[in-house]
Amino acid sequence: MSGSVHDLARRLADQAEAVCRRYLSNGRREGHYWLVGDVRNTPGRSLFVRLKNSPKGPAGKWRDSATAEHGDLLDVIRESCGLVDFRDVAAEARSFLTLPPSEPEPMPAGQSVASAPTGSAEAVRRLVAMTQSISGTLAETYLRNRGITALHGPGSLRFHPRCYYRPDLHAPTEVWPAMIAAVTDLHGKLTGAHRTWLDPNGFDPIRLGKAPIDTSRRAMGDLLGNAVRFCGPGDVMAAGEGIETVLSLRCVLPGMAMAAALSAAHLAAVLFPDTLRRLYIVSDNDPAGDGARDRLIARADAAGIEAIVLSPALGDFNEDLRTFGIDALRAGTRVQLAPQDVGRFLAATA
Template sequence: MLSASDLADRLARDAEAVCRHYLSAGHRAGNYWIVGDVANSKGKSLYVHLTGPRRGRWADAATAQHGDLLDLVRETCGLVDFRDVADEARRFLNEPRSGPAESKLAFLRSDDSLDSTPVERPAGERARRLFCMTQPLSGTLADSYLRRRGILRASLHAALRFHPSCYYRDLVTGRTTSYPALIAAVTDRIGTITGVHRTWLDPNGDGKARVDDPRRALGGLLGNAVRFRFPVHGPVPVMIAGEGLESILSLSHVMPGMPMVSALTANHLAAFRPPAGCQRLYVAGDADAAGRHGIEGLSRRAQALGILPLVLTPELGDFNEDLRRLGADRLMTNLRAQLAPEDAQALLPA
């Protein structure tokens, strides 16, 4: 039985055939296969290395997704369980291939038959499938994790859920396992789930899981965000947009009435699309170079839309660090000095 790393290596040996099969909307350009995204859309955001030491590695410049060809099989086929991913990879490796035309056949759905209808599962559909497998946050390991970080009312947010055993794959070694995870729904302006963000947790309750990258996103993040206290219908005249999930949850802890979004990364913060009717947009960035990039990018976007951008700055590295180390009262004092007077009066306790 081939291991995960063996399967990835086998797929990488014939990387172009894998791309022609699963990403048939793309094309070869030099030493790369170029396509729009893992949903096999036309475009040039996603690229796969076809030669050299990184053969079989891929990345999507628009969504920051990346991995090897086993991850690519998972994403393009909309699979969640590793067993299903491995079965699909094994079927492909056993499939006879005579050339590019044959690679455009539908995916093998069983050992001895072909489904004549190609299966295309957009990233948003895969994210919704994972979110549907979660359970309410209250009383779970994820709820405890956030409480230890000073965020006491996270279970009131419908965007946050818990998965008791979420699939995780090490992108370097190929080793697969599962951990409990905090799952956050990424949504568009009308509330449709376009992606999810996963934070894998230590099963013994000791913070995040001991893995190289305990946070990963799946699906469409660009222009979207995790939303808190955000109305689906009607204008949003005043709101906060920030980078990290826990940083925004810390702000929501002391300003529960303010609509807020977490764009998850500085690049995605810069690309966030403010809602209709927004008049004042507070941009909450982290105190580092990436955070400044997100603040500047979103501020320019807001100004172009006629929205007044106002920056909220933490005293320490981010607002969760402020909440944990300085306390809620000190955090509110810092925010009161930065908010417009009418917002401070309406949203913060006297």
């Protein structure tokens, strides 16, 4: 069968150099080998892929001299693309080989391509490991098109140029660029990831730059109590639902620690740092946002933390930013802050 593990690996080995040029593009050919930093396409020279059959071994096999890892070109596709399920690895391999889609055969015992359970810690780690800085990418363009310009130091935001998307378990896998947000606990440990698939054809004022798919946002991993964080914990923090909502507020409060909990339910359960003394609740103007606000106020009061609600004029703070502009957002935020936080956090200019 053209879709079997053995046959896919053999076909890839027949085109070993082309595979390396596609998936290990930060490397280069030297003699009969392709040299690169590691199987995740980091620049360097410690990993070598055999491009031709030789007495030393078959084409397509690789070894990392720094870590002693080894494998075949299916492993290369899995790691360089940040894939989790072998079904996705096989689909990507068939796409590269221009083979018709087919259901892959079950993994044989001992096969080197391993999968991680969907949403598991390993799946999250692999996804985030395959991302890059948002600087100069479609993710940065997406945020700027939404009026968000305070992009200094958002290390929790990353970009994946070819992030897999499956509408449902029975639908074929699609590939879209995506903004990846790292979800962490209070100690900075990675616990989850959030994906926003983006439209590579430009900014649509209706979809606001998100990909034209049914579900353009999905989260994975351990989310409860955790968040996408901007700046480290302090005595003052703002917490809201959406990434764009929180980043919009960050445009006028650039020095304040902020957290995006990703949903109303998760906002209500966000954990408080031990150092927290005042919490700004970045409210969305809808029933779910109202419920999260009320539950979070009750939790903050029980913990002895002052809770102050920041309310948008429209649906959320990004809508305010896009509709009224940065100066109006700054003015509207100023009157809702505690007096001692105005000089401490409020940006004087855009």
